[in-house]
Amino acid sequence: EAAVTQSPRNKVTVTGGNVTLSCRQTNSHNYMYWYRQDTGHGLRLIHYSYGAGNLQIGDVPDGYKATRTTQEDFFLLLELASPSQTSLYFCASRAGGRATEVFFGKGTRLTVV
Amino acid sequence: GDSVTQTEGLVTLTEGLPVMLNCTYQSTYSPFLFWYVQHLNEAPKLLLKSFTDNKRPEHQGFHATLHKSSSSFHLQKSSAQLSDSALYYCALSPTGNYKYVFGAGTRLKVIA
Numbered sequence A: 001e002a003a004v005t006q007s008p009r010n011k012v013t014v015t016g017g018n019v020t021l022s023c024r025q026t027n028s029h030n031y032m033y034w035y036r037q038d039t040g041h042g043l044r045l046i047h048y049s050y051g052a053g054n055l056q057i058g059d060v061p062d063g064y065k066a067t068r069t070t071q072e073d074f075f076l077l078l079e080l081a082s083p084s085q086t087s088l089y090f091c092a093s094r095a096g097g098r099a100t101e102v103f104f105g106k107g108t109r110l111t112v113v
Numbered sequence B: 001g002d003s004v005t006q007t008e009g010l011v012t013l014t015e016g017l018p019v020m021l022n023c024t025y026q027s028t029y030s031p032f033l034f035w036y037v038q039h040l041n042e043a044p045k046l047l048l049k050s051f052t053d054n055k056r057p058e059h060q061g062f063h064a065t066l067h068k069s070s071s072s073f074h075l076q077k078s079s080a081q082l083s084d085s086a087l088y089y090c091a092l093s094p095t096g097n098y099k100y101v102f103g104a105g106t107r108l109k110v111i112a
Helices: none
Strands: A004-007 A010-013 A019-025 A031-038 A042-049 A065-068 A073-078 A087-094 A108-112 B003-005 B010-014 B019-021 B024-026 B032-038 B045-049 B062-064 B075-077 B086-093 B106-111
Touching (some): A019 A087, A031 A073, B032 B062
Antiparallel strands (some): A087 A108, B032 B086, B086 B106
16 A cells, blocks of 8 residues: 655644644655645645646645655645644645545644644 | 535434435536545545446445536445444546545444
């Protein structure tokens, strides 16, 4: 099964702080995604990428930057964290082809106080 | 744009009764549709996905039928089990880009 590893698993930061969430997949998947999960809103797409150096804007990008440094690594950056960004963040990867499934990491729980 | 609508936030059922979770979608062209299941403290994982032909996907007793005329992909099971209690997401993969869009999710609670 596809392996997607997120770090850290839990993070607490203060309002205005900088946070970087990391994601690595070891399945040679082309596509990687960052989602946030909130009760009542489901999984909302923040950013996604189809290869190293590529970045696509998702549906809720405000306040987030992302960077895909290699095929394996995809980072989510919060440069001025706000309490509204307290959430459970999932990274996912996917092979090429529209009929393919996404494989999720275990998630990072971020709390901004 | 591409979107998925799941109208029920919470569905509570007695064990043994049939399950139906609603999913409708909007997409410019014919997308692929998926159902994911997320158990407590776990990541979502694939339950089943639509086919390009008229086959009906099935897994673990669940099935779903893609109706292009009504833009729907409802999830069904004939008899709910306690272990089916989980959060269920409908998702779509649109034509023309590699976004992967999820609905708001439906929490299924099965009681004895």
